[in-house]
Amino acid sequence: MSKETEEFVESMALHLQGQGVPRATGRVFGCLLLHSEPVSLDQLTEELGISKASASIGARYLERLSLVERVPRPGARRDFYRLVDDPARTLALHVDPLRDMGELLQQGLRAVPGSRSEVRTRLNRMAQVHREATTFLERLLRRKYP
Numbered sequence: 459m460s461k462e463t464e465e466f467v468e469s470m471a472l473h474l475q476g477q478g479v480p481r482a483t484g485r486v487f488g489c490l491l492l493h494s495e496p497v498s499l500d501q502l503t504e505e506l507g508i509s510k511a512s513a514s515i516g517a518r519y520l521e522r523l524s525l526v527e528r529v530p531r532p533g534a535r536r537d538f539y540r541l542v543d544d545p546a547r548t549l550a551l552h553v554d555p556l557r558d559m560g561e562l563l564q565q566g567l568r569a570v571p572g573s574r575s576e577v578r579t580r581l582n583r584m585a586q587v588h589r590e591a592t593t594f595l596e597r598l599l600r601r602k603y604p
Contacts, residue, residue, distance in 0.1 A: 459505055466488060467485050469488075470487060471485040471487075480516065482506075483520060485506050485508065485516070486502055486508075486513060490520075490540065490541050495540070497539055497540065498539075514537075517537070523551060525541065526542060546599050546601075549595055549598065550599055552595060553592060556591050556592045556595065557588070557592045560588030563585035566581050
């Protein structure tokens with residue numbers, strides 16, 4: 459793996475780790491992003507220097523998120539993985555948490571008495587931003603990307 463590739467894979471891992479994804483899983487995702495053909499768990503362990511168990515757990519985690527898919531290979535007994543062909547899929551993972559936060563902010567707004575206008579203004583502005591971001595992402599995700 460070239461230095462640039464290693465840096466990209468590690469940067470992706472750190473980015474996803476900040477969102478609660480295990481670091482090894484982020485490395486698997488970064489590696490799969492750079493492959494055009496399906497990759498076996500053995501290839502992932504070799505390229506990333508991780509255990510086969512870590513590669514397997516990471517690939518299955520990404521599969522549950524619908525970011526990767528398992529691909530059968532005629533005559534092969536190993537599992538192969540590739541990215542799902544949906545360039546907007548990673549954005550879709552952000553819509554529900556944004557919507558949930560907006561709803562929580564609305565709940566907070568209902569809990570604050572009208573006499574606390576500064577707090578109500580802050581919560582209202584934050585809820586509005588979350589509503590608008592959710593609407594924007596939902597509209598963006600309805601588009602078809604070639």
